[in-house]
Amino acid sequence: MRLDQWLWAVRVFKTRTWAADAIKAGHVTVNGQACKPAREVRDGDMVVARGGEITRTLRVIGSPASRVGAKLVGQFAEDLTPPEELQKRREPNFIPPMLRTRGSGRPTKKDRRQIERLG
Secondary structure: HHHHHHHHHHOOOOOOHHHHHHHHHEEEEEOEEEOOOOOOOOOOOOEEEEEEEEEEEEEEOOOOOOOOOOHHHHHOHHHHHHHHHHHHHHHOOOOOOOOOOOOOOOOOHHHHHHHHHHO
């Protein structure tokens, strides 16, 4: 099975296009090496995929015929992601209320009203 199909089938990425784009961008490695979306995955391969804030580490156990349900993912992939990586997803992105990101432009009317309410 192709790598982009496998990543989509075991629900690492929401769409196959997203999986292929991540592979092309270098966010996915197989056995420590960058690869192409058409690379065949084999049992025992270690796949490291960076999606969003977390980096998931998976061992290939098998190749499903098509996309599988969340409960069946364990039959085709062993999740070796460290717990501290999974914890990153649960941490809220806290931005202080008065801090505006650089380059975000002028405050909108709504932003200005919120700033006035705080002050």
